[in-house]
Amino acid sequence: xxxxxxxxxxxxxAGISGISAAKLLAENGVDDFVILEASDRIGGRIRxxxxxxxxxxxGAGWIQGVGGKESNPxxxxxxxxxxxxxxxxxxxxxxxxxxxxxxxxxxxLAAESYDKAVDSAIQKLRYQEEILSGHSTMSExxxxxxxxxxxxxxxxxxxxxxxxxxxxxxxxEFGEQEFLVADERGYEFLLYKMAESFLFxxxxxxxxxxxxxxxVVRELQHSRNGVTVKTEDGCVYEANYIILSVSVGVLQxxxxxxxxxxxxxKKEAIEKCDVIVYTKIFLKFPYKFWPCGPGTEFFIYxxxxxxxxxxWQHMENAYPGSNILVVTLTNExxxxxxxxxxxxxxxxxxxxxxxxxGSDIPDASKILVPRWWNNRFQRGSYSNYPIVSTHQDFxxxxxxxxxxxxxxxxxxxxxxxxxxGGYLSGIDTSKALLEEMRKEKERQxxxxxxxxxxxxxxxxxxxxxxxxxxxxxxxxxxxxxVPRQLFLSGKLVxxxxxx
Ligand SMILES: Cc1cc2nc3c(=O)[nH]c(=O)nc-3n(C[C@H](O)[C@H](O)[C@H](O)COP(=O)(O)OP(=O)(O)OC[C@H]3O[C@@H](n4cnc5c(N)ncnc54)[C@H](O)[C@@H]3O)c2cc1C
Numbered sequence: 093x094x095x096x097x098x099x100x101x102x103x104x105x106a107g108i109s110g111i112s113a114a115k116l117l118a119e120n121g122v123d124d125f126v127i128l129e130a131s132d133r134i135g136g137r138i139r140x141x142x143x144x145x146x147x148x149x150x151g152a153g154w155i156q157g158v159g160g161k162e163s164n165p166x167x168x169x170x171x172x173x174x175x176x177x178x179x180x181x182x183x184x185x186x187x188x189x190x191x192x193x194x195x196x197x198x199x200x201l202a203a204e205s206y207d208k209a210v211d212s213a214i215q216k217l218r219y220q221e222e223i224l225s226g227h228s229t230m231s232e233x234x235x236x237x238x239x240x241x242x243x244x245x246x247x248x249x250x251x252x253x254x255x256x257x258x259x260x261x262x263x264x265e266f267g268e269q270e271f272l273v274a275d276e277r278g279y280e281f282l283l284y285k286m287a288e289s290f291l292f293x294x295x296x297x298x299x300x301x302x303x304x305x306x307x308v309v310r311e312l313q314h315s316r317n318g319v320t321v322k323t324e325d326g327c328v329y330e331a332n333y334i335i336l337s338v339s340v341g342v343l344q345x346x347x348x349x350x351x352x353x354x355x356x357x358k359k360e361a362i363e364k365c366d367v368i369v370y371t372k373i374f375l376k377f378p379y380k381f382w383p384c385g386p387g388t389e390f391f392i393y394x395x396x397x398x399x400x401x402x403x404w405q406h407m408e409n410a411y412p413g414s415n416i417l418v419v420t421l422t423n424e425x426x427x428x429x430x431x432x433x434x435x436x437x438x439x440x441x442x443x444x445x446x447x448x449x450g451s452d453i454p455d456a457s458k459i460l461v462p463r464w465w466n467n468r469f470q471r472g473s474y475s476n477y478p479i480v481s482t483h484q485d486f487x488x489x490x491x492x493x494x495x496x497x498x499x500x501x502x503x504x505x506x507x508x509x510x511x512x513g514g515y516l517s518g519i520d521t522s523k524a525l526l527e528e529m530r531k532e533k534e535r536q537x538x539x540x541x542x543x544x545x546x547x548x549x550x551x552x553x554x555x556x557x558x559x560x561x562x563x564x565x566x567x568x569x570x571x572x573x574v575p576r577q578l579f580l581s582g583k584l585v586x587x588x589x590x591x
Contacts, residue, residue: 096328101125101525102321104309105337107136108511109500111286112518113335113525118290120526126329128307128321130469134287134298137339137470138511140278143460144376146411147276148418150462151473152511153372154180160267166512167266169282170273177271178409182252184387185403189244190448191394197241209237209245217479224480240394247402248392251370251422261506274410279511308469312336313351314496333495333529335521340489340502341367341471354493361488364481365502367472368509369426369465375441376458377415381449384408393444399425401444417445417456430463437461474509475502490521497525 100122103114106129114127133139137151155177157164170177186206189197197205215234222229237246273279287293291300308324312334319334338348343362353359382388384406391404399422407416419441421429429437438459445453464473477485486505490498499521500514507513 096330097126098330099124099126100332100529102319102329102331102334103127103337104321104334105129105136105500106134106283106303106305107337107500107514108138108283109503109514109518109521110136110335110337111283112515113337113499113522114518115286115290116519116522117526120522122526122529125302126331127303128309128323128329129303129305130308132305134303134305135280135283137464137473138279138283140280141460143374144414144416144458146407146414146416147278148372148374148407148416148460149273149279150372150460151464152273152279154270154272155512156270156510157262157266157512158269158271160263160265162265164262164266164512166282166515167271169285169515170271173277173281173285175273175277175279175281176275178274180270180272180389181387182270182390185248185390185392186245188388188391189241189394190391191240192447194448194450197394202241202245205241205245206249209242209249212237212246213249220479237398240396243396243398244392244394244402247399247422251399252403252420262510262512265506266512272410274407309338309348311349311351312496314494316494319495331495333497333525335497335499335525337499337518339367339470339472339500340365340475342469345468345471347468350496357488358491358493361485364478364485365489366476366478368474368476369423369430370473371421371426371429371462371464373419373421373429373437373441373462374458374460375417375419375438375456377417377456378454380406380408380415381453382406382417391448393448395444399423401441419444427465429461430465434459434461477508490517492524492528497521 101117101124103110103117103125104127106127110127110129111134114125117123117125135151138149139151140147140149142148155164155167155170158167186202187196187199189202191197212234219233237243275281284293284296284298287298287303291298291303293299306325307327309321310324311322313320314334318330318332321329321331321334323329336343336348340362342348344367354362382391389405389409391406393400393402393404395402401419401421403420405418405420407414407418429440438456441459442455464470483505486503490503490505492498499517501508501510501517503521504510504513504517507516
C-alpha cells in the first residue's frame, strides 16, 4: 500500500465539471482539495489532437446555444479567451444529399422527405408518451423509414438535430446558433484558463501538486465520517467529502467499486440514463475533390444501412487549405468501427467517398479514429436521457450519497450532453457541497456547546454556587479549556478534598 493523504475534498476527474467544481471550492476558501485524474491530462471529453498540420477536436467541437435571451457561460469563456470559432450553418445540409451513384437528390424531394421525417418523429414521441401514460389513442407507431434518403434524414434528425423534434433548453435558452471551435490552442484552452485562476501554473503548465494526474480511482469507501479512496497505483486518499465527476458510462461500468454499494435508487438512476457514442473520423487528403463554395460545408450520404458514413463535413471553413474531411458515426456504427482496424475503416470511408465523388479521387493519406466507447475512463461520448425521463430521475442522479457528491454533464437536467452542462453542473455541485459544509460546521458548533455544558455538570455539582452565564457558554473556547478558564476567572474554586 502506498502513501495516504488527508484533505477536505477529493475531486475525481479533471474534465470541465471537475475543474469548475474545484474552482468554486477554491474561490470559497476551501483550498485543501486534491483532484485525482485518471488520464495524463485535464479536459476529459474536451480533447484536441494535431492532425494533418492543424488542431482537430476529437471530443466536443461546438459551442451550441449562442445568440439567445440568456448568455451561454461557455461562449462567454470563449469570448474572453478570444477562442477562434466558425459559425456552423447546417441549413443546407439536407440539400446536399448524395445517392450511391454520386447524384444529389432534387431539393423538392429532400424537403418532402425531411418534412415527413419531422412529422414521423413527433408522432413517435406522442406514441411513446401515450404508451407510458397508459392512455394510448394511436394504435400503431409511425412506420420506420425504409429508403436510403429517408434513413439518412432520420439519422440526421435523431442523431444530430433533435431540436426540431422537442424543445431543447440549450437552444430555447441560450440561442439557436452553433459555433465550431477552430483554434490551434483547442477547446481545452478554456479549461487551462479556468485552472490558471486557482491552481499554480507556470508557462502554460499546471504545476500545482493538488492536481494529480494518472490517478485511476478504483475503490471508494464512504461512511458518515468521510471517504477513503484507493487508486490503481496503490495510493490512498482520505477526505471529509468527495465530488465524483466521472461520466455516467464510467458509473455504469465496474471501474470504481463502492463500499458499501450505492443505494438502489442511485443505481437505478445511473442505469436509466443512455450513453451515446459519437465518433468523428478525420481524413487527410493530398488535395480537395469536394465542393467548397457557400452552403457546402455539410453533406450527406444516403445508404440503405442507417448511419453508414452518413454525415460529412469539410474543414475548409475551419482551416482553409487543410484538405481534411470529417465523417461522424454514432452508436452501433461507432462501436463497430472502434472494434476494427483503422485500415478497414479507411477502406469503407473511401468506398463511400468514391460513390459520391467518383473513382478517380485520391486515397486519404491519414486517418484518425477516436475510440470513446473503448476508453475505460469515458465509456461513451455523452449522456442521453429517455424522452420520458422525470424530474425525479435527474434529482436521483444528482443527489449525494452521504459524503459522496455527484457532478458532470449527466447530472444537468437542462443541459446534459453539453460542455456548458458539465460546466454548470460543477458549479451547482460545489454550491451544494459548500452549503453542506456550512451546515456541518453549525452542527459541530452545536454539539461542542452541548458537550461543554455536559462537561460542566460535575463541576457545577462540586461548586454548588457556581452559575454559568450564556456568554460564558458560547465564548468559543475549546471544551477542555473550560475548567481552566473558569479557574482563571475565579469562578471555579477547587475543593480541598481533591487538591
Ligand atoms: C465525440 C464527442 C463530441 C461532443 N460534441 C460536443 C459538442 O459539440 N458540444 C458540446 O457542448 N458537447 C459535446 N460533447 C460533450 C462534452 O464533451 C461533454 O458533455 C463534457 O465535456 C463532459 O464534461 P464532464 O466534466 O462532465 O466529463 P468528462 O470530460 O468526461 O470528465 C470526467 C473526467 O473523469 C476522469 N475519470 C474517469 N474515471 C476516473 C477514475 N476512475 N479515476 C479518476 N478519474 C477518472 C476522466 O478521465 C475525465 O477526465 C461531445 C463529447 C464527445 C465525446
